[in-house]
Amino acid sequence: xxxxxxxxxxxxxxxxxxxxxxxxxxxxxxxxxxxxxxxxxxxxxxxxxxxxxxxxxxxxxxxxxxxxxxxxxxxxxxxxxxxxxxxxxxxxxxxxxxxxxxxxxxxxxxxxxxxxxxxxxxxxxxxxxxxxxxxxxxxxxxxxxxxxxxxxxxxxxxxxxxxxxxxxxxxxxxxxxxxxxxxxxxxxxxxxxxxxxxxxxxxxx
Amino acid sequence: xxxxxxxxxxxxxxxxxxxxxxxxxxxxxxxxxxxxxxxxxxxxxxxxxxxxxxxxxxxxxxxxxxxxxxxxxxxxxxxxxxxxxxxxxxxxxxxxxxxxxxxxxxxxxxxxxxxxxxxxxxxxxxxxxxxxxxxxxxxxxxxxxxxxxxxxxxxxxxxxxxxxxxxxxxxxxxxxxxxxxxxxxxxxxxxxxxxxxxxxxxxxx
Numbered sequence: 289x290x291x292x293x294x295x296x297x298x299x300x301x302x303x304x305x306x307x308x309x310x311x312x313x314x315x316x317x318x319x320x321x322x323x324x325x326x327x328x329x330x331x332x333x334x335x336x337x338x339x340x341x342x343x344x345x346x347x348x349x350x351x352x353x354x355x356x357x358x359x360x361x362x363x364x365x366x367x368x369x370x371x372x373x374x375x376x377x378x379x380x381x382x383x384x385x386x387x388x389x390x391x392x393x394x395x396x397x398x399x400x401x402x403x404x405x406x407x408x409x410x411x412x413x414x415x416x417x418x419x420x421x422x423x424x425x426x427x428x429x430x431x432x433x434x435x436x437x438x439x440x441x442x443x444x445x446x447x448x449x450x451x452x453x454x455x456x457x458x459x460x461x462x463x464x465x466x467x468x469x470x471x472x473x474x475x476x477x478x479x480x481x482x483x484x485x486x487x488x489x490x491x492x493x
Numbered sequence: 494x495x496x497x498x499x500x501x502x503x504x505x506x507x508x509x510x511x512x513x514x515x516x517x518x519x520x521x522x523x524x525x526x527x528x529x530x531x532x533x534x535x536x537x538x539x540x541x542x543x544x545x546x547x548x549x550x551x552x553x554x555x556x557x558x559x560x561x562x563x564x565x566x567x568x569x570x571x572x573x574x575x576x577x578x579x580x581x582x583x584x585x586x587x588x589x590x591x592x593x594x595x596x597x598x599x600x601x602x603x604x605x606x607x608x609x610x611x612x613x614x615x616x617x618x619x620x621x622x623x624x625x626x627x628x629x630x631x632x633x634x635x636x637x638x639x640x641x642x643x644x645x646x647x648x649x650x651x652x653x654x655x656x657x658x659x660x661x662x663x664x665x666x667x668x669x670x671x672x673x674x675x676x677x678x679x680x681x682x683x684x685x686x687x688x689x690x691x692x693x694x695x696x697x698x
Contacts, residue, residue, distance in 0.1 A: 290561040290562065290565070292561055292682070294682040295682070296557045296682050296683075296684055297557070297681055297682055297683045297684065298684045299684070307530075308532070312683060312684065312685060314685075315536070318547075318549075318550075318551055322549075322644070323548055323549050323645075323686075324547050324548055324549075324686035324687075325512075325536050325537055325538060325548070325686060325687075326536070326537050326683065326685035326686060326687075327513070327534070327535070327536055327537075328533060328534070328535055328536075328537070328683070328685075329532070329533070329534050330532070330533055331520070331530050331531070331532055331533075332530055332531050332532075332533070333530060336682070342523075342529050343528055343529055343530070344523075344527075344528050344529075345523075346523055352501045352502070356495040356497055356693055357495065360495070439527070440528075472677060472679070474677070474679045474691035474693070475691060476502055476681065476689055476690075476691060477497070477499040477500070477501050477502055477541070477691055478501075478502045478517060478531065478533070479501055479502065479503045479504070479517065480517060480519075480531035480533075481528075481529035481530060481531060482529075482530075482531075484681055485681075485691075486679035486680060486681060486682055486690075486691070488561055488679070
């Protein structure tokens with residue numbers, strides 16, 4: 289069984305505050321053109337996407353250079369719903385293992401599409417990011433715009449330590465009672481800093 | 494072990510003849526803006542992508558409506574390298590099973606990026622498509638622009654029978670000696686007819 293953790297990419301969906309509006313426009317029509325086609329105009333940080341190291345560090349690695357092993361791995365869910373700050377708890381040592389993809393459920397995705405989504409989301413305490421680096425996880429995913437606010441020190445800590453960041457996830461609550469799952473987080477193979485992605489969980493048990 | 498079957502999406506990569514040129518442009522720069530970002534402008538049929546039913550039929554289903562089970566499955570490789578026409582051979586009955594994702598290796602991807610890629614690719618005999626429909630495969634993938642030429646009767650046969658079509662694959666030759674593999678072919682969750690995708694093989698044995 290699969291669970292889709294991806295927001296649907298639609299025309300004029302919300303973008304990171306200050307970024308250019310994205311578009312997904314119907315440009316060819318079956319009735320008149322004999323086929324349908326759409327045109328996307330978008331930055332790399334719209335909807336569900338993966339931040340690569342080049343986004344906020346001086347890394348020379350494009351997202352298309354990152355090894356496929358970095359995008360797929362055993363997953364775990366850290367439930368911080370209701371908390372204003374994502375703080376480390378010693379119990380997480382029992383949940384997170386080396387090479388895992390760590391999904392952080394804040395519940396904030398229920399606001400997706402409304403102005404509330406774009407502000408006042410919980411951010412990550414630097415001590416939490418330090419633990420993820422110590423534990424050598426592959427990726428962190430979250431159901432908000434970002435694990436931090438400007439100047440994005442959490443991003444820089446994680447990306448400079450080879451930990452990818454998946455943002456704008458949804459449906460994380462569906463993983464709460466799942467014992468074991470794999471995360472398959474495949475971005476487009478774009479020669480860019482970061483890229484839009486399809487991110488799913490495969491339930492193992 | 495994973496094998497990437499996806500062409501890298503780069504600025505001004507080749508598009509289907511007659512379609513608008515796509516772009517992937519560096520728009521924000523780490524040194525001046527404190528972050529990197531790129532902007533994509535593209536149709537849905539550029540580079541490695543998946544055609545959904547709405548592309549060439551009057552289906553009301555957007556690509557974002559298609560169940561995740563349709564994108565992942567046991568794979569098999571049909572080697573037709575050197576043939577001008579993709580014809581059915583009775584030996585394929587031993588290779589293709591219900592629910593499989595069938596990859597067709599023509600070798601044409603060696604021309605990707607050159608004018609030869611856009612013309613004279615091998616197309617599929619309708620009897621081959623009929624067999625795929627009879628066998629109820631999930632998806633057909635090919636290392637060319639398309640399994641057919643206009644008016645795209647093969648597309649219409651497959652799509653109207655719930656078989657998705659993956660185009661512009663690469664690296665299929667790496668699967669020739671692989672005994673068993675799974676294909677994970679994840680498109681963006683776009684509310685569009687079709688969409689760009691990351692398509693990979695997971696070697697099982």
